[in-house]
Amino acid sequence: MAEQLDITFGGYSTEGRKPENQDAFAVWQPTSAIAQYKGIGCCLADGVSCSENAQQASVTAVTHFLNDYYSTPDSWDVKTAAGKVLSSLNSWLYHQGQQATARHNSLVTTFSGLIFKSNTMHLFHAGDSRIYRLRNGNFECLTRDHTHRIGKNREYLSRALGMDIRVEMDYLNDDLEPGDILLLTSDGVHGFVQDKQLHELLAPLAEKKPGQHEVEKLATQLVNTALENQSDDNLTALVIRINSVPKPDIEETHRALTARAIPPVLKPGDKIDHYEVEGVIFSGTRSHLYRVTNLRNQKQYALKVPSLNFEEDLIYLEGFVREQWIGNRLDHPNVMKVEPPLAGGRFLYHVCELIEGQSLRQWIDDHPSPSLAEVRDLTEQIIHGLRAMQRLGMVHRDMKPENVMINRKGQVKIIDFGTVYVRGLAELPKSLEEDIPVGSVNYIAPEYVIDRVADNRSDLFSLAVMVYEMLSGHQPYRMDKVHRKGASSTSEWRYHPLSEHRPDIPKWVDLALEKGCDPDLNDRHQAYSEFWADLKKPNSALISRYESKPLLARQGLNFWKGAAIALAAIALMEALYIVYSGIQN
Template structure:
């Protein structure tokens, strides 16, 4: 199996100074984290005028690597590294020393790079550098954040200077044999590109070449600390397949199963449903007698790699989400020969069935269910995931009233998407009546897309109808947000409060920029009237607030006017 392989070599010295305030480190895990999180390299150059510059450099380099690997594997590189860097920056900025002017005494440049799949992610602040040596040419990938003052370079950006960190983020596509050169300014300020290229192509290990670069800069008069770190891309994984989609060729799709049959130690005790896409069975594990759900893909999709990759990814998603409102999925046996999920068995009914049984529920009944559903979706949001198929059929309600979100086959895992590790989706996924407009039009999704779907479900729970007028014809894909024509709640139920219509109207805005920005905001307005929205509506002209009432009033006025004219004739 092709895996990411990196080579490291570095050297650092204090040069003519009394203390070395540079720091560097690099790491590539040997376990599955190499696939999930990738490798990391970082260099920092502590600011010499600060009493704790060396401590700042060492802290930022070591903690960046350690803390990055502690972030959830579902997070994107941008989110994970960004969280770590902003936390480190706050720590450095807070180390004031009033004996030295009251400013932070922990300031350092930072240049870090995460190598994940076939992509490189660069995070940079300051004047240390990352340069790529590819095809015999050097390309500087970072920008020096300095200004020239009095003949000297003064840092305009670095870790610890300000409470808010402004960090450059750059993405690069990796190629085999790429060589990334990390240097502090004590090196690159004294060496030409021609000299660096000559030293990089000379014989010797990466560590020897890094030392030669430092030594040459020192020989040419460097008056600063000197550090050079080299990272070589020795092997790249396949860019077009994630780990789960690679199993497609290895695992067989099980045949249709019947009560009494066994599949790798699980005995079928009930067929829950047989659908066109998948089947679900209630099973018992013969080893411990525990009851589970067993889900298998349909033979109809045996030649559909996108569907099968999604089916296998569903298992991975379910294992990384631990919440009582999300259906649990458990790991298959290592030697499994068939494609299936072992999941939590949910004894209850779908939300669709609940809606049929409760055609005109109270707002309190709806809130009780939706609050739990949003709890589940907030867990996905924190994991950098978007469900993309929230609908009544994918929500289960147990006999005890507990809500469970199910079916993760369409979940967008941003950590996989950022490295192009997902199969290309040629058609949109999810149920068209619940899909957010931005996904249909722009193929983009966020937690606000799931919020739109939730609001659609709420509207349907309350009214039995969908919130928008039907499109021109079935399966029509609109080209503009203006084609979604919202229908007020009072068209179907006059007993519901007007402020609820305002809440749903906002959550169902076709343009995501006009929707609620957070689930907590949405839940708040589902619980009580938003006075700000009510005041805004009251200030609008009657024609905008209630066109029907406006035209009724206009007709009455015209009738009165006509009567008055007739009376004077």
């Protein structure tokens, strides 16, 4: 079995010579399933002693941070999830503190936190508590104190949770290595124990995996050393040793992906688990889709089964399994719902929402010259679905007319999640890597083709291409060369104005589409809301920019077509003149 993330931790906190302990620390080591997607959380907070509610602030910070972090979607990456939680926590502390009549009642605390996910450490910090790391004999402080010095002996915090309506958290991510030792301390400890002594006390932990009692004993020793050095503050030390980290294991990946058997091709009347096949919706080289009835509740679903042709293609199987994981977490009327997997099932398949209707591809074929209103209605629904994915940290990466369904009520459903990029999953170690871009080149954004990088603006590019195609039946770019040779720069994407196919569509709509699928990521719309606004009403900035261009730049291909026709006419007139002159002579 591949190694998993394993830590040993221990902490100790005391009020010291003060009447009340305003420090707090916490560690959350969840079950392995949750730890895989969310990691292990550790944090320390030191309530600012000049406020009456310092203890409440520090305890609230550590408990709410961990509780709320583990309540965020497991599809979010660590930085996004922790960042949103800390921003919300800071706002709560600040507003609660401002309700008090006296300034000293405010809820202000330092905060230093770590999330260990997979083989990566994520650090979040504000204030003058600290995080140290001992690695291979090198002892270093990973945080900086957010303080201002006044005079020789007086320092004031310049940044902390609850101090202002917004807080800027320091963020760092770095690889984890077995044997790493992390130390979190309040200033009552590190203010009275020199780094050299901290290093000497921690060094024995690096030699072998310790027991928890041993680590707790060391944390207590660190605090007692500071007390012996005349510390007059609250004191807290939290020690964590990294014993092992996950590593990609191709054999384990193979076992996991092939644990369930791919069913043979099914026919009406066949049963698989508690589903009975009613008919075949689609049968292709990559997968089969059946209409089935759940014999337990008599409801109809679509059952998707991978093709036996791919039973040893781990990248394909990984995408198939990921599709179920993603679809089960998406809950939006414009995104296809996927049911949870059957516990203990022997076969590889997933059960989807049954969508009776047609694909957007068929709709385009059936509507060669649709109205703007019809296209806007479909576009708005697609945007709603893509926003739902964006909120969960997902990028579809294969948006095309074949992956959009329209049911009999006219409701759009985005389907096919096998190529979806999930930020939270991207932080996990992988033994399988995509060697080529996924999706159709006709719709893939240039940055994905060239650099293998995609974000939600890449899906927006694909959407703009689809809207262009809905209106015209054509695509804005000619991709023959890219199909044959690939692309090394965005110069391969040359926009063809919509007016070449639909002169009846207003120019401002064409300009909106051109910006939506601009080859340059930074010149494209940066949000779906911007694109949608420009599709509903003219964007004066785009119009002004267009009108300020020279005639040649505005007319593009049409200019050269006109010029060619004019030159041909002139040549014809000259030829006729020569013939006429010869006859006269």
